[in-house]
Amino acid sequence: MSFVNWVPSVLFILISSYVQSSSSSFTPADNYLIACGSSQNISFLGQIYVPDLTQSSFSLKDLQDSNIVKSNSTVPLPIHQSARIFTSISTYIFDIHKQGRHWIRLHFYPIPGHNLTSASFTIMTENFVLLNSSSFMSYDNSKFVSKEYSINVNSDTLLLNFIPSNNSIAFINAIEVVSIPDDLIPDQANVLSPSSLINGLTQLAFETVYRLNMGGPRLTPQNDTLGRIWENDEKYLHVNSSAANVSINPSLIKYPQTLTSEIAPNWVYATAQIMGDANVAGLNFNVTWVLPVDPDFAYFVHLHFCDIVSTSLNMLLFNIYINSDNAYVGLDLSSLTGNLDVPFYKDYVTNSTDESNTLTVSVGPELDTDDANAILNGLEVFKISNVARSLDGVSSVEDLVIFRKKSKKIGVVIEAVLGAGLGVVLLGLCCCWLMGRGSKKTEKLKPSWLPLPLYGNSVTMTNSTMTASCISLASCNLGRMFSFQEILEATNKFDESLLLGVGGFGRVYKGAMEDGTLVAIKRGNPRSEQGFVEFRTEIEMLSKLRHHHLVSLIGYCDEKSEMILIYEFMANGPLRSHLYGSDLQSLSWKKRLEICIGAARGLHYLHTDASQSVIHRDVMTTNILLDENFVAKVADFGLSKAGPALDQTHVITAVKGSFGYLDPEYFRRQQLTEKSDVYSFGVVLMEVLCARPALNPVLPRDQVNIAEWALTWQKKGCLDQIMDGNLVGKVNSSSLKKYGEIAEKCLAEYGVDRPSMGDVLWNLEYALQLEETSLLLVEPENSSMNHIQGIGLGPPEQFDNSMSMIDGEGSRADKEHEDTVKDAVFSQMLQSRGR
Secondary structure, three states: OOOEEOOHHHHHHHHHHOOOOOOOOOOOOOEEEEEOOOOOOEEEOOEEEEEOOOOOOEEEEOHHHEEEEEOOOOOOOHHHOEEEEEOOOEEEEEEOOOOEEEEEEEEEOOOOOOOOOOOOEEEEOOOOEEEEEEOOOOOOOOOOEEEEEEEEEOOOEEEEEEEEOOOOOEEEOEEEEEEOOHHHOOOOEEEEOOOEEEOOHHHOOEEEEEEEEOOOOOEOOOOOOOOOOEEEOHHHEOOHHHEEEEEOOHHHOOOOOOOOOOOOOHHHHOEEEEEOOOOOOOOOOOEEEEEEOOOOOEEEEEEEEOOOOOOOOOOOOEEEEEOOEEEEEEEOHHHHHOOOOOOEEEEEEEEOOOOOOEEEEEEEEOOOOOOOOOEEOEEEEEEEOOOOOEOOOOOOHHHHHHOOOOOHHHHHHHHHHHHHHHHHHHHHHHHHHHHHHOOOOOOOOOOOOOOOHHHOOHHHHHHHHHHHHHHHHHHHOOOEEOOHHHHHHHOOOOOHHHEEEEOOOEEEEEEEOOOOOEEEEEEEOOOOOOOHHHHHHHHHHHHHOOOOOEOOEEEEEOOOOOOEEEEEOOOOOEHHHHOOOOOOOOOOHHHHHHHHHHHHHHHHHHHHHOOOOEEOOOOOHHHEEEOOOOOEEEOOOOOOEEOOOOOOOOEEOOOOOOOOOOOHHHHHHOEEOHHHHHHHHHHHHHHHHHOOOOEOOOOOHHHOEHHHHHHHHHHOOOHHHOOOHHHOOOOOHHHHHHHHHHHHHHOOOOHHHOOOHHHHHHHHHHHHHHHHHOOOOOOOOOOOHHHOOOOOOOOOOOOOOOOOOOOOOOOHHHHHHHHHHHHHHHHHHOOOOOO
16 A cells, blocks of 8 residues: 655645545434524534524523623634623533533633633533633733533533632633543553553543644544544644654545544544654654643543555554653554554553653654654543542632632522532541541641542552662662651641742752751652652762752652652752743843853763763753852753763663753664753753743744754854844844854754863853953954964864954954954953852
């Protein structure tokens, strides 16, 4: 069977003209499509939405407390032409003809002229919180929001409650409540990290976070019998060139008897992403998608496969990775399906995530295969409700109702919810009081993180194993071991007001030891992917490393199944918070250079001056911390590895790190060197200059990855066009040019072409000297360290700095001016004071 590369225009014609052959026999027993506040039917994506006061099978409680607004101008979609506004608690009541799993889709658009962007409200069913105190302050008048939930309805009615926050309102433009097949979400699935099997998924609520059609166009309800929308995947690709689009005619898809088009339409299985550089000899890499998610929840990951590329059976053999876990090793689609072009899917549950708050999905070839390739046709990611039965925050339905001021306008329906909730809460409080009398332990009403009820005893078993392993730490002389009671006292029992941040390992709190010393206390999260190995690595590394630009480890605690690390307190927090995402004062260009130099010194020490070279493996702006004087110190050594031995060029190891910062060569070959840190540091340099995240999937495709985007501008000599707006007009052009040159060299595709960290440090110091000297001298045009010659002090030989900036056409005045600059710059560089 042959396949063709994706050509958007051709497939668009195909989609427009082709009538889906595999029509489904599924007919939803409940199919409510509601245009809220509308006075007439609305047609949208081939479906008819009816006004919210015309059907007899659902009703709106407390109608007198609502009003209608309509748009007098152009709106993004027809269903946004009107909205219903609620001034007090109001409820839509839907008659359910067949119990089971249903879609609940909510559409919001703050119609201009009605101040809806400031609305703050909560939406919940009888059992689940869907939205908690949500608002649209961050959206302009051109933005709309659609939310899709999947809930198992076990009664004859479904209540959808809208609860305005104090002194606010709630609103909604359109609602969909539609039956779906119960087996769309299985009751059982495999859990990754720790590996186990969970049951009870059917009783939980899900929120659709991503639904992607790999390698194909956007699909609408006109192409999907369950009314789903499938987005194109390309903006989530980690490396655009790593994937190639393929497609076949959808009519060629052969559904097996055990799988119907309700799982996914044939449009999804007829297109795919495969390896862009497949069949390149000796080159093994993964195709990876990076998906921002809320790290406080677990996720149900639904992967769709169909071998539309092979010409015979058993040719395609590849692996699946979710985050850093091996989800499936050696997947052979044809052996599982018995034929080509046959759909297949896999389900997983994974906890989240890393410090970038992302979930990653990768497919890559099995090593030593003759025809290296991998494929993914579709991907769905669903957020799973937590122990509070919430999809937004940690407050349950009972919490939100019982602590809200009672109102006579709530009505019989809400009073029923209130009564049930009150009984549950009072029972819970009684149990807590009885347990408290028999124990002197002080427990928080809400834990710092919510353990999932999905794992049965797996978490307990994991913690028991961890505790047994941790016993050996005390005998290893790896630093001071603190008691858990000391940690509780230092953090006021992990008071949330002392929370400094949340990372891949866990939460970080500000603490004060008994002698008044301020510390940062990192408490391991049992749901984190980083566990005892990273915990011990951090202790072992930092107990042997001491440097002014490395964060010092003070001690650790491993009591009561806890993994806690205690560091020196860094008053100004991570570098990233001073670049974007906060209201902190912007850093000057000079200060940014000094911070980069400090971090480079720390990394240079790791690579060369430690007793054995160390590769950090997770260099990023959140792992560069600033003390009270803005001195930079490198932190977080949980992923660090000892460097290669003298007779080796690299370390072979599984790929770990943070997407957006990962060395592409390490990512492809699993060969780790010090140059991998250099690449990551190059990303940091661009992040420092541009004040934006390393990865931002919401941007246009060519801007998602800062390394690729910034390099494009650097090669055009226009780096000043993308710098942080706070720096415009405040940066010496020569300093910026030198900074751009070294960042570009750090981001070279191959490690052999990158400078050492010592070279990087030398050049950054020179860029700082150029910036300082510009305050005293008129800035010379086109000055660059690469053009200065004849100086005894200079960079290593592999950095070619022999070119003269004075060519035959330069004037004598220019030469004299630049001689003056050289003398001034190097006289400063030879000063004995440190930086």
